[in-house]
Amino acid sequence: xxxxxxxxxVRGMKCEGCVAPAAAAIRWVADVTxxxxxxxGKSAVVAGNVDAEAVIQARKQAxx
Numbered sequence: 676x677x678x679x680x681x682x683x684x685v686r687g688m689k690c691e692g693c694v695a696p697a698a699a700a701i702r703w704v705a706d707v708t709x710x711x712x713x714x715x716g717k718s719a720v721v722a723g724n725v726d727a728e729a730v731i732q733a734r735k736q737a738x739x
Contacts (some may be wrong), residue, residue, distance in 0.1 A: 683719045685712060687739040696729055700737035704729045 685697055694712045701710040701719055707730070708723040721730055 679722065679724055681721050681725065681727065681730075683721060683727075683734065685717050685719050685734060685739050688712075688714050688717060689715070696737055697734065697739045700733045700739075701730055704733050725731065 683701075683726060688694065692715055694714055697719065698710045701707060701712070701721055704721075704725055706725050707721055710719055710721045712719045719730075719734070723726045727733040
């Protein structure tokens with residue numbers, strides 16, 4: 676990842692099948708250049724100059 680990185684907690688993930696949809700939802704947010712979501716840490720590391728509230732809302736709309 677390049678640029679500024681922000682870590683977010685991601686709740687509601689129960690299996691590896693949740694990781695890709697959660698990451699995809701976050702990647703749709705404006706100015707996100709990359710998103711890595713981890714099941715074991717239940718977190719997402721988001722790259723880019725992003726609006727934290729927009730990332731949180733995207734995650735919630737995806738069910739996480």
